[in-house]
Amino acid sequence: MRLKGQTRTVDREFVAEVESEIDTAVAACYQCGKCTADCPLSFSFDYTPNQILRLMQLGQKEMVLRSESLWYCATCYTCTIRCPKEIDIAKLMSVLLIKARQEGYVADHKIRLAQETFVNSVARYGRIFEAGLVGTYNLKSGDLFNNADIGPRLLATGKLRFLPHRIKGRREIRKIFDRLRSSRKGKR
Structure with a gap:
């Protein structure tokens, strides 16, 4: 079969x-x-x-x-x-x-966009900044109101913040991502 x-x-x-x-x-x-x-x-x-x-x-x-x-x-x-x-x-x-x-196999451009947005959020803030993640994804995907109904409820419960958390070690995390990007450029 x-x-x-x-x-x-x-x-x-x-x-x-x-x-x-x-x-x-x-x-x-x-x-x-x-x-x-x-x-x-x-x-x-x-x-x-x-x-x-x-x-x-x-x-x-x-x-x-x-x-x-x-x-x-x-x-x-x-x-x-x-x-x-x-x-x-x-x-x-x-x-x-x-x-x-x-090798350029991408199942769906929105899947790849979601993954890249997630990784970029971690690289920039040291962890996920949910509001920024969703906003960036929605803007880049062209689906501006995706999950718009969930946001106000999450804000009301305190589970979503307008500003990213300040964490220790952000600089070190950014260095890790910088080294990764540099090594990828070197392999091309």
């Missing part, structure tokens, strides 16, 4: 490259489904964690890198903890996301 979009081409080189980065053989997965059963976000995935592993076993590079699941994964490590074969599935998802970005 062939999955929709599956090709006959098997990319073993891609699989070996990913396996070397996660230090685990994806062939070890025997499809028990524990990773997917406890994944808090699997309802939103186009391919569940065990399906991503199966696609990797089949060498389906393009299907894997086009998957929206990579972008939605919260890297909460529930899948990794539940895996009886001790496959670091969360790390696999992170490695695959990096590869998808490097």
Whole structure:
């Protein structure tokens, strides 16, 4: 039985490259489904964690890198903890996301925009500044009133602030992101 979009081409080189980065053989997965059963976000995935592993076993590079699941994964490590074969599935998802970005596979531009806005918020403030995050995302996505009904309720309960929290170590966090950006520029 062939999955929709599956090709006959098997990319073993891609699989070996990913396996070397996660230090685990994806062939070890025997499809028990524990990773997917406890994944808090699997309802939103186009391919569940065990399906991503199966696609990797089949060498389906393009299907894997086009998957929206990579972008939605919260890297909460529930899948990794539940895996009886001790496959670091969360790390696999992170490695695959990096590869998808490097090779230009983007499931949806709004997903990428949300991720970039999130990372930029952490880089700038040392943690998430929710009001700024939502405002920036809404402005850049063109959906100015997205979640507008939630804001007043969160403000009233004190769970949303107009100004970012001042945290210790912001300068050090910014340095980490600066080093990351510099190393990425050096690899291009």
